[in-house]
Amino acid sequence: MSKTVLIFAFIYFLVIQAIHVEVPVDLSKKKEYVVPEHIDKILKDACYDCHSYDTKWPWYSYMAPVSWIIRYDVSHALRWLNYQRWDEYSDKKKEKVLRTTIRLIDSGMPTPIYLMMHDEAKLTKEQKQQVKDWANELLRTKEY
Numbered sequence: 001m002s003k004t005v006l007i008f009a010f011i012y013f014l015v016i017q018a019i020h021v022e023v024p025v026d027l028s029k030k031k032e033y034v035v036p037e038h039i040d041k042i043l044k045d046a047c048y049d050c051h052s053y054d055t056k057w058p059w060y061s062y063m064a065p066v067s068w069i070i071r072y073d074v075s076h077a078l079r080w081l082n083y084q085r086w087d088e089y090s091d092k093k094k095e096k097v098l099r100t101t102i103r104l105i106d107s108g109m110p111t112p113i114y115l116m117m118h119d120e121a122k123l124t125k126e127q128k129q130q131v132k133d134w135a136n137e138l139l140r141t142k143e144y
Contacts (some may be wrong), residue, residue, distance in 0.1 A: 016064040022071070033083040039134045043083065046110050046121040050077035052084045058117070073111075086144075094144040098135040105131055 035043065048054050050073065061070045081097050089097070101109075105128050110121045123131075138144045 013064075019064055019068070031084050031087060033086045036134065038130060042123065042127050042131055046123055046127075048083065049118070049121075050074050050110075050114070051081045052078075053082070054084075091142070091144065095139060098139050098144065102132050102135050 033043075044054075049056055055074055057070075060066050086094070105123070110118070110123075115122055
């Protein structure tokens with residue numbers, strides 16, 4: 001690579017750092033979603049970074065263009081499910097979230113790319129089964 005290309009790439013990298021993507025956070029709506037203690041730990045370790053206002057932003061989440069992707073993913077995740085706004089959801093929405101959780105916990109959530117950087121979010125088969133049992137129990141009793 002020529003020196004000019006490297007200089008241009010470096011300047012471009014510096015300029016894009018000025019583009020900041022905000023994730024909407026309404027802390028006035030922040031409530032704890034009360035669940036059994038063992039489920040609470042699983043959800044906080046594996047889900048809360050994207051599905052609550054308690055997102056932990058690692059250093060690389062401030063570096064464009066990675067920051068754009070991460071912040072987009074968190075915004076999208078919060079629109080679909082925010083555990084700290086659970087009480088605001090209709091019973092129909094809660095049922096849909098629980099059914100989707102049961103389906104995705106074995107195959108898609110947490111996402112593989114997230115798991116690459118977050119060992120604490122890697123769930124065992126037993127933990128996945130505990131979440132599915134908990135969600136199925138809520139669906140059975142309709143106590144959500």
